[in-house]
Amino acid sequence: MEINWGAVIIGFILSIVLGAIFAAIIPGAGALLGWLLAGMVVGYMVGGTAGNGAVNGAISGIFGAIVLSILLLLFGTLILGLIGFAAATASSLILILGSLGVLIIMAVGGLIGALIKGEPEAA
Numbered sequence: 001m002e003i004n005w006g007a008v009i010i011g012f013i014l015s016i017v018l019g020a021i022f023a024a025i026i027p028g029a030g031a032l033l034g035w036l037l038a039g040m041v042v043g044y045m046v047g048g049t050a051g052n053g054a055v056n057g058a059i060s061g062i063f064g065a066i067v068l069s070i071l072l073l074l075f076g077t078l079i080l081g082l083i084g085f086a087a088a089t090a091s092s093l094i095l096i097l098g099s100l101g102v103l104i105i106m107a108v109g110g111l112i113g114a115l116i117k118g119e120p121e122a123a
Helices: 004-026 030-047 050-117
Strands: none
Touching: 004 030, 004 050, 030 050
8 A cells, every 4th residue: 555645645635625615605514525535536636455545545634634733833832832732732622523525535435446447557
């Protein structure tokens, strides 16, 4: 099982863009659809087995949560000092726990994308 970092970065960017676009079009479930499509793109780009697509999709999803958490900590500390750091730390922990749902959705999307491509992994 190999991590394709190019596909992971593209999936991260697509999850932000498609999640925002679909959330604006379909309130409530739109972001989920955007994340699923981003995971499918990652899985299709990676190819190989379904597990390979799922792992790359999941890494793409958790990467977004980690980047958002770091930005929240930085800006919370810069704007509000120690109180902002404490609030951002609590928010980041909640965000990381909440991102497990995104991770699962993007992993399923990656699995579907790899199955659609149907290309066996090179030995």
